[in-house]
Amino acid sequence: MKATSITPEPAPFTSTRALLERIRADWQEAKPGLDPSPMLTYLLIDRLHAALERRVNLTYAPSGLNPATWDLLITLRRSAPPQGLTPTELAQLTAISGASITNRVGRLLERGLVERQVSEHDRRSSRVRLSAAGLALADELLPRHLDNERSIFGVLNAQEREALELLAGKLLASLEEAAVETERG
Incomplete structure (x- = not known):
């Protein structure tokens, strides 16, 4: 009887x-x-983003x-004057697209976390x-959020954090400029 060769299953990857x-x-x-360096760098950053998001979500997901x-919520806490912000202003100050603002505001309205005031001069406008x-809730979660982020970046010293911010900012600026050029066509 002839022996057959069986390729063993690869070991699961324990790290990126x-x-x-x-x-x-x-x-x-x-x-x-x-x-393959460009795709490996992209994969590293993509996995870093996913890991950061999972870790940061720990702060507010229980709420x-x-x-x-x-x-x-945190943008309103940070940037809103007492009368609030318009949906357009919120879209400009958050990572949320304009189309999603209405949905997100609706969710927070249902939970009683925000209030919407319709303009007396223009019924289509609100704050x-x-x-x-x-x-x-924002004031309760903010210290935990900052402690969590401090912990995340605690593995880096001040010079490394500065270098990371500089390099990430440089790459992002290039991508944003390319997007503007693409839109101009």
């Missing part, structure tokens, strides 16, 4: 670093001479907030501001 090295090695074998509603409950 191990996965990146495996991908690099696989590309060297599949296509020698190919430099029933998601990244968009947290962003809206959104934190309710007393929204203010209390």
Whole structure:
């Protein structure tokens, strides 16, 4: 009877670093001479983003907030005058697209965390501001949020954080400029 060779299952990757090295090695074998560095850098940043989001969500998810509603709540806490902000102003100050603002504001309205005031001069115009409950929740969560983020970046010293911010800012500025150029067509 002839012995058959069975390829063992690859071990599960315990770290992104191990996965990146495996991908690099696989590309060297599949296509020698190919430099997979750009895709590996992208994968590293993509996985970093996902890990950061999971970790940051720990601060506000127990309160029933998601990244968009947290962003809206904390933006109102940080930037809104007593009369509130218009949906357009909120879209400019948050990471939420204009089309999603109405939905997010509606969710916070249902929970009693924000109030919407319709303009007496123009019924199509409104302002959104934190309710007393929204203010209390933002003030309760903000110290935990900052402690969590401090902990996340605590592995880096001040010089490394500054370098990370500089490099990330440079890359983002380039992508934003390219997007503007693409829109101009």
